[in-house]
Amino acid sequence: MTQSSTDTADPSPLPSPKERRRLREAKALSEEQVARAVGVTPATVRAWESGRTSPQGRKRETYAKLICPDGAGGSTEPQDAVERAPGHSARDARTGPSGQAKRSPSPPQPSPSPAPVPPPPPSPPSGRAPAGTGSVRSVAPAPIPGGADTPSRTAAEAFDELYARNAGALFRQTFLLTGRRNLAGESVERAFEQAWHRWPEVAVDGDPAGWVRAAAYEYAVSPWHQLRRAHRQVDPPPDAPGPRALLQALLDLPSSYRRTLLLHDGVGLDLPDTAAETEASTPAAAGRLRNARAAVTDRIPGLALPPDPAGQSALLREQLGALALTQPMAALPAARAIRAGSEHRAVLWTRAAIGFMVLLLGLAAIVTLTAPARYETPSAPAERVGGVAPRGGPQRLSPDDLKVHRNLGEEVVHGRARLVPQPR
Structure with a gap:
């Protein structure tokens, strides 16, 4: 008996979604090359690297051997498969995307984890920023020490702590992304509802706050909100000229540029993490960031004073x-x-799905019971032939038609007259 390709009894170990992207780029492999080697589409590879899905079965083993460092994932046969894939020559395997000679890949060293950032101070009742809190860290979600869940806490307690630490900051970020307070609050609520619905997945994620942030941003930038009357117009801008100009410059950017700029320069993610969260390649994310900065600095000349990109970002x-x-x-x-x-x-949603299935089954049962057992050819409609009215049909016969029928029944006529009778 053959073994199914979806068997997950002994899955191969995989790094975190963000680490998968780093390992792939460290080996100078593109998404298309990995997709050809594993036998999937590039969109599936992007979904694996963003954490929305995970490979299973033989594809998981092949993917793990392909991206993991030498010695961690077994043999290097998947790398050979990439080199033998259509459209990938030996020169492409020896050179990177820029055409320069590629050095032998070395196992990437794990980056040191940043020190935990203390939670932002609460805002005063008036909503104005306190002195000395102009840094972006005051709007970035604070990580939860020790991961999203620990054995000493229940799932509800871990979720409540995640919500208490990140809901306020995520609301402010989503407002910068949309310019609508109601939509920002709705996006935060919907993102945390999805997180609780999929808590077993979120609890083991390396960055639970990032998981919720990605869900909130995805819901906030959905184009379907333009069809809702409550979200067509943005909220009134701030009274101060500087914040009003900056907010207007952000809202004039395309949603993809605005999201990239907010993640990199607002939240503080690096370029690969920003590209992974926006489901774009690293060069594409870099281009969006560069164009977004240029558009904002053109509107606000004061932001272009630092000559280097790092100073502009800060x-x-x-x-x-x-x-x-x-x-x-x-x-x-x-x-x-x-x-x-x-x-x-x-x-x-469960009740709606059950009701829909019951409706489909009921319709199928009605069609099965009322459908004829065999096909019957329909009879052609009656027509008038040679002046003789048809006998079938709901219409009433005229006096001339009744005389013709009576003559046909009383007289015996042979020849052509039988076919075309004449009324008397």
Whole structure:
């Protein structure tokens, strides 16, 4: 008996989604090359690297051997498969994307984890930023020490802590992304509801706050919100000229550029992590970031004072942090209400799916019972032939038609007259 390709009894170990992208780029492999070697599409490879899905079965083993460092994933047969793939020559295997000679890949060293950032201080009731809090760290979600879940805490307690640490900062970030307070609050609620619905997956993720942030951003930039009357117009801009000009410059950018700029210069992610969260390649993310900075600095000349990109990024990060803290905090629901809403929504979707299946089965049963057992050819409609009215049909016969029928029944006529009778 052959073994199924989806058998996951002994899965190969895989690094975290963000580490998968780093390992692939360290070996100078493109998404198309990995997709050809594993037997999937480039979109599937991007989904694996963003953490939305994970490979299974033989594809998981091949993918693990392909991206893991030498010695960690077994033999190097998948690398040979990439070299033998159509459109990939030996020269492409020896050279990187820029055409230069590629050095032998060495196992990437794990980057040291950053020190935990203390949670941002609470905003005053008036909604204005306190002194000395203009840094972007005041709007970046604070990581949870020790991971998203520990054996000493229940799932509800871990979720409540994640919500308490990141809901406020995520609301301010989403407001910068959309310019709408109601949509920002709705995006944060929907993202945390999805996180609680898929908590077993979020709990083991290396960056639970990043998982929720990606879900909130994805919901916030959805084009379907343009069809809703409540979200067609942006909220009134701030009164101060500087924050108003910066917010307007952000909202005039395309949604992909705005999201890339906010993640890199606002939240503080590096370029590969920004590209992975936006589901784009690293060169594409770099191009979006460069164009977004140029568009913002053209609108606000003060941001172009630092000549180097690092200085512009630091200044823009400070300005975005100050702009986010000037926005009043919306009244977000409690974590218990978020969990209850997620469970209620899951029950509604389950009932709707069951009702839809019952409706389909009922329609199929009705069609099966009422359908004829065999096909019957329909009879042709009656027509008038030679002046003789048809006998079938609901119409009433005229006096002339009745005389013709009576003559046909009383007289015996042979020849052509029988076929074309004449009324008397």
